[in-house]
Amino acid sequence: MSGLLYDAAMIDLDGTLVDTVGDFEVALARMLADLGLPAVGRPFIERTVGQGSEHLIRETLAEAGGAPELYAPAWVRYQHHYEAVNGRHSAIYPGVPEGLAQLRSAGLRLACLTNKPVAFACELLRHKGLSELFEHCFGGDSFERKKPDPLPLRKACEALGSVPSRTLMVGDSRNDVQAARGAGCPVVLVRYGYNHGEPAESAGADRVVDRLDEITLSALVPTWP
Known part of the structure; x- marks a missing residue:
C-alpha cells in the first residue's frame, strides 16, 4: 500500500482506534439510572x-426492560x-499511533x-x-445515512x-465490510474490535490484523488488485 496503489484511508473509531466500552458503560448506566432502570452488562x-x-439507546432500553416510549428522554x-465522560474511561489500542503514522508515511x-455523532x-x-x-x-450525523x-x-x-478503489477502509465489524463492499473500497478489519459478538474473520474483509501497525505494504499488496 503506497502512493502508487492507494491514495487515502478511512478509519473507524470505536473498537478500531479506541476502546470506548468504558465510556458507553458509564454513560448508559447514568442514563438508565435517571429513568429508574437497571444498568446493562458490558458484554x-x-x-x-x-x-x-x-x-x-433503543437496544439498551429494551435490554433494561424500558418502554420504547422512553426513547426521547x-x-x-x-x-x-x-x-461528560467522553474519553475519560477509554484507551487507545496498542499499535494505533504507530499504525496511523505508517499509513501517513x-x-x-x-x-x-465513524457512526458516533x-x-x-x-x-x-x-x-x-x-x-x-x-x-x-466524519460521524454518524455527518451524512444522510450511516454505515453499513x-x-x-x-x-x-x-x-x-480519492476514488473508492484507491481508498482503504479500516474497521472492526461487518458494518465496515458491508459499507466498503457497497462503495467499492478494499477493507481491513482489526481482530480486537466490537463485531457484534462475532469473530472478525466471519465478516469477509480482505484481511484481518491483530494491530493497526500490522497494516503494511507487504501485508496488503498481494490481497487485492
Whole structure:
C-alpha cells in the first residue's frame, strides 16, 4: 500500500482506534439510572455498539426492560452523560499511533469515519491526541445515512479527493465490510474490535490484523488488485 496503489484511508473509531466500552458503560448506566432502570452488562454493550447512538439507546432500553416510549428522554440523558465522560474511561489500542503514522508515511490521506455523532468523535480524537493525524472527521450525523450504507464512504472519498478503489477502509465489524463492499473500497478489519459478538474473520474483509501497525505494504499488496 503506497502512493502508487492507494491514495487515502478511512478509519473507524470505536473498537478500531479506541476502546470506548468504558465510556458507553458509564454513560448508559447514568442514563438508565435517571429513568429508574437497571444498568446493562458490558458484554451487551460490546455486542451492540457500532450502529449509531440511536440504535444503541433503543437496544439498551429494551435490554433494561424500558418502554420504547422512553426513547426521547433517554436520548437527552444519554447525550448529557456521554458528553461528560467522553474519553475519560477509554484507551487507545496498542499499535494505533504507530499504525496511523505508517499509513501517513506511505503517503495516504486519512479520514476518521465513524457512526458516533461527529461532535463526540472529534472531541474523542482531540482528547486522545489523535486528531492532528486526520484531515477529516466524519460521524454518524455527518451524512444522510450511516454505515453499513456505503454513502458515508463515498462522501469521505470525495472529501479526501480519492476514488473508492484507491481508498482503504479500516474497521472492526461487518458494518465496515458491508459499507466498503457497497462503495467499492478494499477493507481491513482489526481482530480486537466490537463485531457484534462475532469473530472478525466471519465478516469477509480482505484481511484481518491483530494491530493497526500490522497494516503494511507487504501485508496488503498481494490481497487485492
